[in-house]
Amino acid sequence: xxxxxxxxxxxxxxxxxxxxxxxxxxxxxxxxxxxxxxxxxxxxxxxxxxxxxxxxxxxxxxxxxxxxxxxxxxxxxxxxxxxxxxxxxxxxxxxxxxxxxxxxxxxxxxxxxxxxxxxxxxxxxxxxxxxxxxxxxxxxxxxxxxxxxxxxxxxxxxxxxxxxxxxxxxxxxxxxxxxxxxxxxxxxxxxxxxxxxxxxxxxxxxxxxxxx
Numbered sequence: 598x599x600x601x602x603x604x605x606x607x608x609x610x611x612x613x614x615x616x617x618x619x620x621x622x623x624x625x626x627x628x629x630x631x632x633x634x635x636x637x638x639x640x641x642x643x644x645x646x647x648x649x650x651x652x653x654x655x656x657x658x659x660x661x662x663x664x665x666x667x668x669x670x671x672x673x674x675x676x677x678x679x680x681x682x683x684x685x686x687x688x689x690x691x692x693x694x695x696x697x698x699x700x701x702x703x704x705x706x707x708x709x710x711x712x713x714x715x716x717x718x719x720x721x722x723x724x725x726x727x728x729x730x731x732x733x734x735x736x737x738x739x740x741x742x743x744x745x746x747x748x749x750x751x752x753x754x755x756x757x758x759x760x761x762x763x764x765x766x767x768x769x770x771x772x773x774x775x776x777x778x779x780x781x782x783x784x785x786x787x788x789x790x791x792x793x794x795x796x797x798x799x800x801x802x803x804x805x806x807x808x809x
Contacts, residue, residue, distance in 0.1 A: 601782075604799055606705040606758040608749070608776070609695065609730075611712060613768030614786050616724060617686045619716045624684040631680065632665075632672055639664060650713050653737035657681075657715040681716065687724050690789045696729045698801055707756050709765070711736040711743050732756060743767075744775045753779075764799055766792065 612618035625643060629636040642664045650660040657678065665677060699706055708730050710717070714737035721727060734752045736742040741751075753760060765776040765783040773783040784795040793803060 602759070602761045604702070604704070604764045604782070604801060605762040606707060606756050606764070607695065607698070608707050608709045608752055608756075608763055608765040608781070610767040610769070610772070610786075611708055611710040611717075611720065611726075614766055615688060615691050615695065615726070616720060617684070617688070619685050619712060619720060620681055624681070627684070628677070628680055632670070632677065634665065642667075648742065651711050651736045651742055652740050653714050654740070655713075657713065660713070682719050682723075685716075685720050685723065688789070691792075692724070692729070694789070694793065694796075694803055697803055698796070699729055701803070702801060704801075705732075705756055705758065706730045707732045707734060707752050709734045709743065709748060709752050709767075713737050743769075743772045746775065746779065749776055749779055749781065764796075764801070 609615060612621070618624070622640070625639060626636060628634065629639050646655065646660055646663050649655050655663075658674070661674060661677060666674060695706060698704055706729055708726070710733070712720070712735050717733075717735045717737055721733065732755050734748060734755065736748070739748065739751060741748050753763065756763070760780045763781045765773065765781050766786050767773050767776070767783070768786045770785050773785045776783045782799060784792055786792050796803065
């Protein structure tokens, strides 16, 4: 039987794993209700622009010009931006889990995430992600998005890790499959408990969490 290499590096998504999604269809639906926007029109305009926005080729203001402020509105850009940022919430158990595993096993933590620049930077600051994350391979920073294989290859280069040393955690099944095609072991994140169990199966037992 082939002996598996120990995990030295975790690749993590942000939205759906460490934090809520930043600007997903549910957040946009809430925005349409709050600001009395046509939800279908907003959704259509979003889908025409979001890939360009997420790879950092549109600023947040340029995105809003195309999706919301292409005509006069009875609310301000500042109000809408504040609403967008306010949608982000933490998953405290997951943040604590990753922090504890990093300390226990000396892991390198690398974010591999599709997020637009301003929202990504806000979330990094707001939830102090720099305290647990070593590198951020964010779509808006590197101008490519998952499921692009080159995003994972870049993450491996920056982490200076071999694929067999890495464990990837993401809440999107397709992205897990993409990582596995590069021989990166992966966990499809569904809940805190299921991910803890999967981590333990890869030899990353959260002893501190188990003692609480």
